[in-house]
Amino acid sequence: xxxxxxxxxxxxxxxxxxxxxxxxxxxxxxxxxxxxxxxxxxxxxxxxxxxxxxxxxxxxxxxxxxxxxxxxxxxxxxxxxxxxxxxxxxxxxxxxxxxxxxxxxxxxxxxxxxxxxxxxxxxxxxxxxxxxxxxxxxxxxxxxxxxxxxxxxxxxxxx
Numbered sequence: 803x804x805x806x807x808x809x810x811x812x813x814x815x816x817x818x819x820x821x822x823x824x825x826x827x828x829x830x831x832x833x834x835x836x837x838x839x840x841x842x843x844x845x846x847x848x849x850x851x852x853x854x855x856x857x858x859x860x861x862x863x864x865x866x867x868x869x870x871x872x873x874x875x876x877x878x879x880x881x882x883x884x885x886x887x888x889x890x891x892x893x894x895x896x897x898x899x900x901x902x903x904x905x906x907x908x909x910x911x912x913x914x915x916x917x918x919x920x921x922x923x924x925x926x927x928x929x930x931x932x933x934x935x936x937x938x939x940x941x942x943x944x945x946x947x948x949x950x951x952x953x954x955x956x957x958x959x960x961x
Contacts, residue, residue, distance in 0.1 A: 840875030894933035
């Protein structure tokens, strides 16, 4: 999964400098920061803004707009459940409720044991095998109650 090192300004500066030369560098830099620190640290936002000649508000706006960017580290696993129409029509709402109950969390939160962060997504491109999910970037189709329970048990049992 993603990195979890403590925020280090020098390391963030290296990441920013390594990506600043790219065309359209903002998103790749933010992804790299999140990969290194498990989140986009608040302290890195002004650093990115200065390096790319953007305002802090512009960088903050991008971080807050895209659901894949986090301000707090995710759990050991990230479970994304599709909330789009095809998945909803095939039982996605029930799977979402089951996941929230099993984990004891709402959308965007991490279970108390730190095992799973639950995120909504709006189409994984797996409509033919709805309802769909993704756990740690691995797609899962035909998500029924049993399969969801197995995914959660595996995620919680890896500690």
